[in-house]
Amino acid sequence: MSKSTSKDQSGKVYLVGAGPGDLGLVTLRAKECIERADVIVYDHLANPEMLSWAREEAEIIYAGKKAGEHALSQAEINKLLVEKAHAGKEIVRLKGGDPFVFGRGAEEAKAIVDAGLAFEIVPGITSAIAGPAYAGIPVTHRAENSHVTFFTGHEAPSKTKSAIDYAALSKLGGTQVMLMGVEKIEAVAREMMANGVRGDLPVALVRWATTGRQETLTGTLENIAKRVAETGFEAPAVAVFGDVVTLRKDLNWYERRPLSGKRIVVTRTRKQAGALTAQLRALGADVFELPTIRIEPPTDLREFAKLVQDAHQYDWIVFTSPNGVDAFFEIFYKLYDDAREIGGAKIAAIGPATAQRVRNFRLHVDLQPEEFVAEAVVRQFQKQGGVENLRIL
Ligand SMILES: C[S@@+](CC[C@H](N)C(=O)[O-])C[C@H]1O[C@@H](n2cnc3c(N)ncnc32)[C@H](O)[C@@H]1O
CATH class of the missing domain: 3.40.50.10090 (Rossmann fold)
Structure with missing residues (x-):
């Protein structure tokens, strides 16, 4: 990342993929951009812990984007990026997963280009692949499938007709990975079965994948909606449809670590918590740092x-x-x-x-x-x- 050398001293926008949640899955390039940014505009699904890499003077702006609850609208985000770049700032637009996978990254890049400004893309590890992987589900397996399809369960509200051709999707087979679809799982499963997909097709939903809060729910096309309702399973989650889901029985590694499912609060001072937090996380715990102690020099x-x-x-x-x-x-x-x-x-x-x-x-x-x-x-x-x-x- 280098400071702009253009004559008008305009800044630059870096559309950066924050990965799916696990800090270890952030790219070196993303970290470098965060460390140098003047302004960071981040989304709900970007792990906020990576903001600690920012410079102290960096301006940090939350853009929200939890389904249905937007701190800033898309138009406001686009305007903000353009304004800050015109003011000569280096901006990191931090987006969950990969910025070009169902992340509206393309719309933001277009707004920047239209304003005559410079941008770069820093791809991130998408939840569409990392989510299943952390649940022990490879999206491809030589014996099970030869193609993968990514689709969204949440289409742009402006679309009057579904852009997803469920007949084609169902005929295609292979592995299908759906993002943003927990609320629509009943309708999606119904459409797939109506188009001839077998009811016993294995399905898995992975929520808060790659974080200490990860949970996986498995079932079949026939019963997954019922299981979601019964367990109160909620977004954000990726859904995997396909025979590869059965591999989880042997390959589930992340949720089998000794402290998986345990939430632990570390009350040490912020400076000292790091090593313990890292060890607990490596064992699978969901760790919060909540310093209750502050070390002060002696009063006298x-x-x-x-x-x-x-x-x-x-x-x-x-x-x-x-x-x-x-x-x-x-x-x-x-x-x-x-x-x-x-x-x-x-x-x-x-x-x-x-x-x-x-x-x-x-x-x-x-x-x-x-x-x-x-x-x-x-x-x-x-x-x-x-x-x-x-x-x-
Ligand atoms: C607006 S899309 C953004 C996807 C993102 N660009 C990516 O590549 O992962 C948001 C959806 O991504 C999925 N998602 C993102 N992070 C996730 C995570 N850690 N666990 C499960 N699903 C996640 C969920 O389906 C969520 O509704």
Whole structure:
């Protein structure tokens, strides 16, 4: 992404596919565009976590687009993109999945071209393929089908007659993948059966595919609408019609991970949550970061600095958290430039993360109790002859 060099200093619009939801399925190009954008206009189905890649000064605009609830109309979005580009901005228009797959990306690109402005397309991984894949359903299989059809269950309201020729679609066979069609599943299944598709054709609906909220509902053409009604299954979902659905029985991998279906809130500080969140997500959990702790520097910094300065006078220094280790050594190395200034003080650390943080400062941990509580340190001290004559920081 390079800043525009055109004479009129107009900006440029990047129509960027945000992928289906899993942050790992965003392209490197998309990330690069987000990191450099002046303005980001994003949709309901674009994972908002990727907005954290944006520059602090970037203007972030939600364009909505949850079915039937539009924060901005399509005409307003087009106008906004054109206005911002005329103002010389680099704009990322972030759209769920791929921008040119049922995403109105073409309409936006046309509005930009008509305004004489520049644009680029950054394709994304579409939910039409990734959704089934994360449900263990390959859209093609040599033994099952030789073509795939994508169709929409939600047609433009302006269309008086369905543009989908169900007779042709039914005759075509193969795998059919429907987007935006949960509400229409009954009518779609009815049309297909009326046009000769067998009632026992396997069908799967994958909702919030590739996210921690993914759920899959399977059935047959005959009973899928009933199953949707019974389970209260809701959009957004992709529907797969075809024999490939039966492969899920062996290939379902994503929903079989140990924490699949579990929602977990991580209350650590925003800075510290990342590693734990990533591990929980890798095990299948749906993780929310909700920091309930904020680490603040000591209120009396002078007093704290004095304690650090005198650390060598203590027999033991007990660290109870990685944050405590960081706070201590930040001051310590402002006061001293040699680790040996810690003198003969021994170091105890509660918990493996705390101990590791101490080691990161190239210092040996003399005591690490098996239980991760302060009382365990005291018990250890007592085993070693009591705490009566010890100076402990
Ligand atoms: C307006 S279309 C946009 C499709 C998008 N451009 C793409 O390539 O995935 C919205 C529809 O995409 C499907 N969809 C998008 N993301 C999805 C997800 N994570 N899980 C299931 N369906 C999804 C649903 O059928 C939804 O109604």
